[in-house]
Amino acid sequence: MLREHSAMEIAKSRRILAVSSPDCDILKLLKDLTGSAPATSQGSNAGLSHTWNLETNYYKVEIPIWIDEIRNLTEWKSEFMGDEAKEVVQALGAWIYCFSKPVTQTDLDAIKDTLRAISEVKDNGSEYGWDGACVAVAMPQTVTPYLDISFDDWDDICRDFGFEFIDAEATGRNEYGEQTGIARIKEALQSNDWAMNESLDLDELEPYNENPMDEDSGFNMEGQEMGFEFAALKSALARDESSNDTEDDAHESDQVDELERMMVHLQAARETSSGLSGVDKRRFAAREVEKIMRQL
Structure with a gap:
């Protein structure tokens, strides 16, 4: 007879930092991912925070999600490359970079620059190397036509900077039987280690x-x-x-x-x-x- 076991409760969780450009609806992504999203009456999502109650067969945890908006990439990167930011990066268990599918080559270049900046911030934040989940999520573009970029090309672009590419519009499973879209984001984050390093005190x-x-x-x-x-x-x-x-x-x-x-x-x-x-x-x-x- 199989014995039932209760899921381990993680008392102190690492954080998720979800970043996007101002034209990307990151709150919709968070609602699709967690079932809810923070309300805001501000013109900017920067500084908002949310909580995701995640439970699997093995653990349950309340994950704080920090939300940031990148209006000026140079300034944003400068802030997060400073010594004060290292403890912030060390407290993270995952990065979510949310962007609208590019319409022009300039848009695509901006996405690559942001991926590069986040990667450098991530690597700079820990002298022993940062371990966690990094997902780059492409959101639907309301403008047509937009650049026609294959999944394989997106995958190559994002992996160059340590991110997994996920198309938020995708559903079901791909040709290899793997989850896609929002379901894949959940799967990637569920398999992550969320226990906070006890030496960190925010x-x-x-x-x-x-x-x-x-x-x-x-x-x-x-x-x-x-x-x-x-x-x-x-x-x-x-x-x-x-x-x-x-x-x-x-x-x-x-x-x-x-x-x-x-x-x-x-x-x-x-x-x-x-x-x-x-x-x-x-x-x-x-x-x-x-x-x-x-x-x-």
């Missing part, structure tokens, strides 16, 4: 930890889900990148003042929600944290 980069709140207040969890952790990391990178600026001291002072104002806002919101029920408290927290995120 808590010190989370601004609200300096003024801790009750765990059941709703704000700690919603703060994570709405992007506080990633926003704090991005803020740290921005401070490092601006360190050579002649106005660095004034810039840092402004950031401190801004953070203090946000903490006062968050504390006031927490006190306001103290009489609400659990569900209402979480909804209120999500709205208030979203307001603060728009200021970051």
Whole structure:
């Protein structure tokens, strides 16, 4: 008689960093992948955060997903190549690069440049070599005609930079019986190692930890889900990148003042929600944290 076994629970998970250009609907991809996506009323997806509750026959884990938007590749790469960014890269278990299928050769060149930049950031982030999953996902293009590039050509392009190419529009299985499309993304990520290196501690980069709140207040969890952790990391990178600026001291002072104002806002919101029920408290927290995120 076979004995039933319970899936191992991974308490501390590595992160996914999902990046895209502004013209790519990365939130749709995340919804197709995880079943939900973060809401945003902002003009940019940069700094948003999401959570994916992943469960297989062998483990279950809650994976934080950081979302970033690359508007200027040179600036983005410069930020992530700095010393401050190494801990960020080491905390990642997977990269998802989402792009719209190219219409012109210039578009294709931009995709290759981005793949190259991410690859360099990934390799720079760990002195012993980074291990994790890297998928490059081509999203549908609404403009026609677009460049006609075969799957094999895409596969060669992406593998040159350490990525697996996945066409988000594909369904079913390919000629080799392998999963395609969204199902393949899930399969690739499910086979990944999600356990976080215990030597890494991202808590010190989370601004609200300096003024801790009750765990059941709703704000700690919603703060994570709405992007506080990633926003704090991005803020740290921005401070490092601006360190050579002649106005660095004034810039840092402004950031401190801004953070203090946000903490006062968050504390006031927490006190306001103290009489609400659990569900209402979480909804209120999500709205208030979203307001603060728009200021970051």
